[in-house]
Amino acid sequence: MQALLHGPQGLHIADVADPKPRDSQVLIEVAAVSLNFGEIAYASRDARSDHVSGWDAAGIVLQSAADGSGPAAGSRVVTFGWSGAWARLRAVDTENLAVVPESVDLGAASALPVAGVSALQAVRRLGSVLGRRVLVTGASGGVGRYAVRLAALAGAHVIASVSGPGRAEGLRELGATEIVLGPEGLSEPVYGVLDTVGGAQLAEAFYRLEPDGVVQAIGRASRETTTIDFEVAGSRSARGRVENFNVSTPFAADLSYLLRLLETGKLDPQIGWRGPWDRAEQAAQDLLARRIPGKAVLDITASSPAGLA
Structure with a gap:
């Protein structure tokens, strides 16, 4: 599959092995991911060259979890994990995902996990x-x-x-x-x-x-x-x-709550930049330079080239 990888040339699209889900994980086809300041600014320089980074992704379940937990194949979901989001396919624990209502755009949902859940938990802790x-x-x-x-x-x-x-x-x-x-x-x-x-x-x-x-x-x-x-x-x-403050897992319940707020119009994903994933390096640099208000969302499209423009 194709994935966004860190390299000397910045973020670039390359081929890596498909993920192999564990029994408690679903396999999703990723539709959109959102970028977070921390995963870019503090990216590990010791990671393998084929390591797939990324915390937030939304997409469609291709394969349900073998242990029977989580949603069925075909479900629209938003997901969290400490790696694996920036790719066409993602294996993710069912305790860290939530089903996205049909009225909510997957790109908007992808902006929720780390930023939205962190804010929610931090407000609670006050x-x-x-x-x-x-x-x-x-x-x-x-x-x-x-x-x-x-x-x-x-x-x-x-x-x-x-x-x-x-x-x-x-x-x-x-x-x-x-x-x-x-x-x-x-x-x-x-x-x-x-x-x-x-x-x-x-x-x-x-x-x-x-x-x-x-x-x-x-x-x-x-x-x-x-x-x-x-x-x-x-x-x-x-x-x-x-x-x-450190955000706590599992994310499922908090993601479901935030999705209800999105669905009812009480919350806005605050997307300040959105574009195809072959523009990831531009988005990352704009995010680091604080030129983007709110969230940056990358759409994963079948027509993306094998490199960045």
């Missing part, structure tokens, strides 16, 4: 946010946009932090009550922070917590280390905490 002030840093990114929407649906007063005015487009429509240019722009302390940036922004957000507030450290888009000066924190009466 506890009740009804009527509370919640700051989302990196709010224009894939996780950030989902976090703004899901926190707003949970009843929070959402403050979206972006790097510049141009990155704020669409955030008020998602439920942001305020937009600031970094945590320094906050006028009042916040109860919760959903941080996707890390580095100095995470520290600045921590300094602005209410007593007993909490930061969920979700990502590190800045690629900077975080240094917190507790003398500064003490001078600002910050008595909150920072929690290192």
Whole structure:
């Protein structure tokens, strides 16, 4: 089969062996995949030359799981795994997929797994946010946009932090009550922070917590280390905490919930770029350079050439 592989020339399409599903896995024909900042920025340099990367994919079940779990052949599904998404075929555990309603586009569904589920679980870990002030840093990114929407649906007063005015487009429509240019722009302390940036922004957000507030450290888009000066924190009466967030599996129940929100129009996949998979390298570079608001989706098409344009 064909797959997208990392190489000296960037992402390129090449032939690799077909996956062999285990008893608890289905085999799907991939229709669309979505790219995530982390799987590109932190791609392993030690992976085999034929290693198929990718976390998020949606498609059609070709072969149901031998153990009887999961959907039947012909089902439309969205899937998650820590590898194997960027290919025409994917073997995936049934506990990490959900059936996609007929009214939901598979490309839109492919944008859900890592970004959507991460945002959902992070909002949950803040506890009740009804009527509370919640700051989302990196709010224009894939996780950030989902976090703004899901926190707003949970009843929070959402403050979206972006790097510049141009990155704020669409955030008020998602439920942001305020937009600031970094945590320094906050006028009042916040109860919760959903941080996707890390580095100095995470520290600045921590300094602005209410007593007993909490930061969920979700990502590190800045690629900077975080240094917190507790003398500064003490001078600002910050008595909150920072929690290192890691998304938890299985994904099936959370994916089903997000799909219901998509189906009913309460959630939008926030796709800022979509194109054929032979343009994957362009999409990856635009994502790393933060030129894409929200998610980047690649459509897998039979007419794709054996290399990138």
